[in-house]
Amino acid sequence: LTSFTDEARIALDTLSGRASGLFAPSLRVGVTGLSRAGKTVFISAFVHNLVHGGRLPLFEAQKSGRIARAFLEEQPDDAVPRFQYEDHIDALVKARGWPESTRAISELRLTIEYESASGWGRMFSRGRLSVDIVDYPGEWLLDLPLLGKSYAEFSREAFELTELPVRAELSDAWRRLSATVDPGADADEMLARGLAESFTAYLRTCKLDERALSTLPPGRFLMPGDLDGSPALTFAPLPGLGDKRARSGSLHAMMERRYEAYKTYVVKPFFREHIARLDRQIVLIDAMQALNAGPGAMADLERALTEILACFRPGRGSFLTDWFSRRIDRILVAATKADHLHHESHDRLQAIVRRLADRAVKRANFSGATVDVLAMAAIRATCEGSVKHGRDTLPVIIGTPLKGERIGDETFDGETETAIFPGDLPAKVDMVFEQSDGKTQEEALRIVRFRPPKLERTAEGVTLSLPHIRLDRALQFLIGDHLA
Numbered sequence: 220l221t222s223f224t225d226e227a228r229i230a231l232d233t234l235s236g237r238a239s240g241l242f243a244p245s246l247r248v249g250v251t252g253l254s255r256a257g258k259t260v261f262i263s264a265f266v267h268n269l270v271h272g273g274r275l276p277l278f279e280a281q282k283s284g285r286i287a288r289a290f291l292e293e294q295p296d297d298a299v300p301r302f303q304y305e306d307h308i309d310a311l312v313k314a315r316g317w318p319e320s321t322r323a324i325s326e327l328r329l330t331i332e333y334e335s336a337s338g339w340g341r342m343f344s345r346g347r348l349s350v351d352i353v354d355y356p357g358e359w360l361l362d363l364p365l366l367g368k369s370y371a372e373f374s375r376e377a378f379e380l381t382e383l384p385v386r387a388e389l390s391d392a393w394r395r396l397s398a399t400v401d402p403g404a405d406a407d408e409m410l411a412r413g414l415a416e417s418f419t420a421y422l423r424t425c426k427l428d429e430r431a432l433s434t435l436p437p438g439r440f441l442m443p444g445d446l447d448g449s450p451a452l453t454f455a456p457l458p459g460l461g462d463k464r465a466r467s468g469s470l471h472a473m474m475e476r477r478y479e480a481y482k483t484y485v486v487k488p489f490f491r492e493h494i495a496r497l498d499r500q501i502v503l504i505d506a507m508q509a510l511n512a513g514p515g516a517m518a519d520l521e522r523a524l525t526e527i528l529a530c531f532r533p534g535r536g537s538f539l540t541d542w543f544s545r546r547i548d549r550i551l552v553a554a555t556k557a558d559h560l561h562h563e564s565h566d567r568l569q570a571i572v573r574r575l576a577d578r579a580v581k582r583a584n585f586s587g588a589t590v591d592v593l594a595m596a597a598i599r600a601t602c603e604g605s606v607k608h609g610r611d612t613l614p615v616i617i618g619t620p621l622k623g624e625r626i627g628d629e630t631f632d633g634e635t636e637t638a639i640f641p642g643d644l645p646a647k648v649d650m651v652f653e654q655s656d657g658k659t660q661e662e663a664l665r666i667v668r669f670r671p672p673k674l675e676r677t678a679e680g681v682t683l684s685l686p687h688i689r690l691d692r693a694l695q696f697l698i699g700d701h702l703a
């Protein structure tokens with residue numbers, strides 16, 4: 220699968236990466252997750268807390284006062300858009316609104332100057348580490364398995380997935396249109412476009428629908444980046460191909476050629492230029508949304524996570540193994556938005572993520588890297604309290620719901636601070652993975668989106684930083700050992 224030029228280029232990239240590494244140690248940290256998982260918010264909070272000396276008691280270098288300064292520098296890759304950190308912080312801090320979400324790849328270099336923890340290290344000048352943060356849509360990553368699949372296999376699997384109960388109805392229009400098509404008929408641009416649009420609409424409803432499904436390749440159909448409307452994106456699976464070879468000039472041949480072009484011009488370069496050069500990776504998941512949508516969505520999230528992990532540290536025998544120039548040695552699977560739950564449920568959320576990740580690691584033919592899990596809120600938009608309800612005292616979270624958010628009949632105005640009883644996560648992890656019919660509204664979590672918080676004063680009362688839950692644990696795992 221890997222052509223000679225692919226391998227030669229990877230070797231060159233590795234050499235140049237190593238050479239520059241001799242002068243300024245750098246660590247490439249990938250940040251991914253499906254759309255709206257919280258990537259933009261995570262990176263903004265990560266950088267802001269380091270630059271502004273935020274409260275990070277579990278991030279050892281900061282806690283022990285060894286970080287001299289952290290600042291942004293020019294990024295190493297000129298061809299990759301810069302992560303618009305300043306705009307995102309303006310949105311969060313000045314307007315108290317959420318920033319624009321990730322739509323394509325972007326990068327930011329944060330350089331940290333620190334004192335070494337050992338006396339020996341301190342004798343030689345101050346340490347310096349450049350962290351290159353690479354933000355990219357998880358949807359794009361989920362394309363990597365396509366490299367190992369023929370067009371016929373891709374088509375067969377796409378139709379098999381539509382047979383799952385959660386997807387049957389959502390895919391109905393696309394399947395009915397596909398059933399009217401003869402793959403052996405002459406190629407027709409308008410028909411190809413119609414099929415691609417209908418297929419894309421199905422993928423989009425999977426994502427937007429309250430069922431919150433996760434696995435939806437090809438990723439650029441949902442997150443096209445700058446490829447919108449190009450032929451490499453104008454294809455769709457065709458039904459009933461079996462082992463048939465495509466007749467030249469047929470619709471089948473046209474779709475197959477475009478599928479292969481998508482792999483060659485979109486998926487391979489993305490993998491080679493970005494994924495294969497990462498050292499560390501955080502995968503953000505919106506477990507809360509999936510939990511709320513029920514076991515079907517949880518199973519789908521697990522499938523997506525399995526496929527994502529399989530891309531990072533493929534075990535022996537995987538066609539991806541030869542492609543890596545660096546080896547990702549740590550992966551953090553983190554559920555974001557834990558501030559939507561009372562802290563009593565945080566450990567339960569983490570246990571659920573652990574179960575998801577353990578099963579995904581087992582199924583992913585995965586080897587080597589250390590995988591940890593975390594329930595966190597990169598930005599904490601709520602605080603906690605309790606309210607009396609009859610004789611009971613209920614734990615609540617308090618925040619300002621975004622304008623237009625609703626619970627029952629109540630619609631919020633975006634200005635009023637409100638106490639909300641979010642509901643509990645089940646004590647038994649199994650329950651969230653098991654199909655139980657007749658789930659009542661009372662059992663569902665009450666999730667409303669809150670406005671970002673005001674900045675809080677750090678312990679010293681000097682700087683202002685963004686509040687969070689366990690962001691410091693994430694930092695310690697991802698970069699802490701490089702600041703020793």
Ligand code: GDP
Nearest residue numbers: 254255256257258259260317320321596597598
């Ligand atoms: P992306 O698509 O992965 O870049 O997702 P974003 O980072 O833009 O996050 C999507 C939305 O999730 C935001 O607009 C927020 O409403 C919400 N969100 C993300 N992270 C947090 C968090 O830590 N706390 C809270 N309360 N909401 C969050």
